[in-house]
Amino acid sequence: MSAPVRVLVCDDQALIRTGFATIIDAQPDLEVVGECADGQAAVDLAVQLNPDVVVMDVRMPVLDGIQATRLIAGAGVARPVKVLVVTTFNLDEYVYEALRAGASGFLLKDAPTAQLLNGIRTVATGSALLAPEVTRQLVGRYAARIRPPESADPESALTPRELEVLRLIANGLSNGEIAATLVISQETVKTYVSRILAKLGLRDRVQAVVHAYRSGLVT
The missing domain is CATH 1.10.10.10 (Winged helix-like DNA-binding domain superfamily/Winged helix DNA-binding domain)
Structure with missing residues (x-):
């Protein structure tokens, strides 16, 4: 059997963080190797634990998810880690910036459990994941702002x-x-x-x- 996908869960809301970790850890092919509540801790743990995928919230204290993603997965990072951003509809601008920072995809926080698990597996294989229901709205709205x-x-x-x-x-x-x-x-x-x-x-x-x-x- 292949080794399970190592996942780091980063969200400042304890209930959501624990819920994600519980769901992920229940899968035989996935393993939660760490949890954290702010972006700086995400960066530190990504270096320390070397996860395969980081499930990243956008708005977090100390260092937000966009900055953390840039440091973990952005251009110039020696050993980039794949980042799956989770967000809500009213944070779509932040998600676009996270994609520019190097995230491999995003999902909505209220996505079904199966979609979250599939998203982690998809990103872990090196593929990108875009929530299809908001892709055109998200990218189309904010891409025009950048020359x-x-x-x-x-x-x-x-x-x-x-x-x-x-x-x-x-x-x-x-x-x-x-x-x-x-x-x-x-x-x-x-x-x-x-x-x-x-x-x-x-x-x-x-x-x-x-x-x-x-x-x-x-x-």
Whole structure:
């Protein structure tokens, strides 16, 4: 059997933190290795415990979840840890900033238990996770506030088919849905996604979504 996914739970509300930890620890393939109530403790424990995934709240004392995510998973971090942000609808701007800081995805705090567990497993495998019900609202609303860098134009780097796949990714479609839409295999979709990320210098699908909105490819 493979080793369980090591999870660090960070939330300043004890009830939510304990609830998450209890749910996660009950799974045979997941293991809670630590809990904390502020962002600085999250950074310290991430270094000390080397978890596979950090379940991160956004608003926390001492150091907020965005800053903590940047220090744990951001560009330039020697050994980045995958971060799954959990939030509520009224904190969507903070979540967008967390995605820019390096988070691998986000979920809503009131998401079903199965969605939380699936989210942890998904992020742990190196895939990105976006809550589909708020993706377009979230990224579309705040990406326009940031002027894209000169290198952010995907049309100069991608083929027409790759641009089409990127648009579908940005609209929240899974690999299977993209395959069905374009009438191609999922393996072919995976190849296109890998090429897109490599050509644009992006880490995962979350960054691809943000990039598509920032560059004006999707509005």
